[in-house]
Every structure is written in structure tokens, then in C-alpha cells.
Amino acid sequence: xxxxxxxxxxxxxxxxxxxxxxxxxxxxxxxxxxxxxxxxxxxxxxxxxxxxxxxxxxxxxxxxxxxxxxxxxxxxxxxxxxxxxxxxxxxxxxxxxxxxxxxxxxxxxxxxxxxxxxxxxxxxxxxxxxxxxxxxxxxxxxxxxxxxxxxxxxxxxxxxxxxxxxxxxxxxxxxxxxxxxxxxxxxxx
Ligand code: GRF
Numbered sequence: 559x560x561x562x563x564x565x566x567x568x569x570x571x572x573x574x575x576x577x578x579x580x581x582x583x584x585x586x587x588x589x590x591x592x593x594x595x596x597x598x599x600x601x602x603x604x605x606x607x608x609x610x611x612x613x614x615x616x617x618x619x620x621x622x623x624x625x626x627x628x629x630x631x632x633x634x635x636x637x638x639x640x641x642x643x644x645x646x647x648x649x650x651x652x653x654x655x656x657x658x659x660x661x662x663x664x665x666x667x668x669x670x671x672x673x674x675x676x677x678x679x680x681x682x683x684x685x686x687x688x689x690x691x692x693x694x695x696x697x698x699x700x701x702x703x704x705x706x707x708x709x710x711x712x713x714x715x716x717x718x719x720x721x722x723x724x725x726x727x728x729x730x731x732x733x734x735x736x737x738x739x740x741x742x743x744x745x746x747x
Contacts, residue, residue, distance in 0.1 A: 560636040560745040561589035565643040570600025572641035572662060572733055577607040579738030585745035590633045592626070594619065594645055616645055623648040630655070639741055640699060644676065649701045659699040659706075660744065662737050664729045666711055667695040671704030681722035681729070691715050692725060694732050696740045709744075712736050 562580065564573045570591075577588045591604035596613045604611045612629055619626060627650065630638070640647070640661040647659060663671055665680045670692075675683070684692045693713035698706035712735075714728050 559584070560586040561634050562586050562637045562639055562741065562745075563590040563592060563630055563633065563635040564588060564600075564639045564641055565592045566598065566600040566641045567593060567595050567644040568598050568600065568642050570598065570603045570642065571730060572737055573600050574603045574607075575734035576639060576641065576738050576741065577603070577609060579742070581607065583742070585742055586637070589635060590630070592629075594643075600642075619645055619651075620648060623650045627651055627654045637741065637744060638699075639737075641737070646703065647699055647701065652699060652701055657698060660709065660741065661697055661699050661704070661706070662733055663695045663697065663704050664692075664726070664733065665695065666691075666693045666713065667697065667704055667708065671695075673703050675704070678722050678726060681725045685716070685720060685722050685725060689716060692729065694729060694736060696737060710736070710740055 564576060566573045580587050588609050591609050592612045593600055594614060594616050601611045638655050638659040670680050670683055691713050693711055695708055695711050697708045700706045712732050714732055
């Protein structure tokens, strides 16, 4: 049974999909939800699932990552899932959980990734470029945004007249379907 921690900065619909998937699961459970935003809706979602939450500041994470690492260790965390987490993971945390931190990105990396490529910015760029398809990328995390080794991708076609808004909805559906399953597979390792 693997203990999963989820880092999320905002709404947390992916965190909710993960908590639903692992609610009664033999391989893993969501043991902790962490956020750098005390107003993030993800914290309310975690409460509803009875999952403990921790908030910290961007400065905490940057300057005293050891404190966050200690909290993860206290909760016996095996796997760290980034689901809409807006901050860079500092090197000591990447090292402490080497190969055990996974992120989801709402596009087909290596395109449309990197600093500034988050949320609707990604979908706007994809639509503006006239892409015929987009998708999701589930990847390991290193100290740079969106550059870790790719675990899996799933694609979706852009319809004629697709907007960033409609694309965002399609991508979210794809994320909720694939992300928990990808994490479940890592629970076997
Ligand atoms: C998702 O689209 C994810 O790919 C990206 O941030 C978004 C978070 O959405 N990294 P939510 O907070 O899970 O609803």
C-alpha cells in the first residue's frame, strides 16, 4: 500500500479524481494534500475525503524545503503527485523523492511546456498555432519545468472552431481518466 501526497495550487479537480480512484484501493491511498495557496479549493475537496492538508508559502518551499521533506517523511509518503502545482520543485525535494515525483501537463510535451505555459495559456497557444490535436503528458519531475522523462501521453483532436475554453474541458476529462490509472501503475513499483 503506497502513500500518495498531492501538491496542488488551485481547484484540484485532478486531486479529486485521484482521491476518488484511491478511496478504497488496495495499492495506494491519498495520505496528504499540500498547497501553497491557503484559499485553494483543493483543500475543501481534501477535507470532504477526510484527507489531511498542509499549506506552505512559496518562500517556505524555496528556502526551507527540508521542512516539507520532513512532513512528507512523517506521513510516510512514497509517491508525490503534482496536479496543478504552480511552483518549481526545489532540488532537495527532487533528490529526496528521486523518480517518485510525477506531474501532469495539459499538452503534448515537449511542445507547449516550460515557464508561463500553464492553465489557459497552454490551450490558447495550441489553438492559436492551429494544431489539429493536443493532449496530456504525465511525466517525472526534475528541477526544471516540464522536462522530466515522459511516462505516458494521451491525445485529443481539436474540432473545427475549438476554443481554449472547450479544449480545456476536453483535456480535463482526459486527465481525470488517465492520471489516476498512471499513478496506480507506479504503486506496483
Ligand atoms: C491541469 O490541467 C493540469 O494539467 C495542470 O493544471 C491543471 C490543474 O487543474 N498542471 P485542476 O486543479 O486539477 O482542476
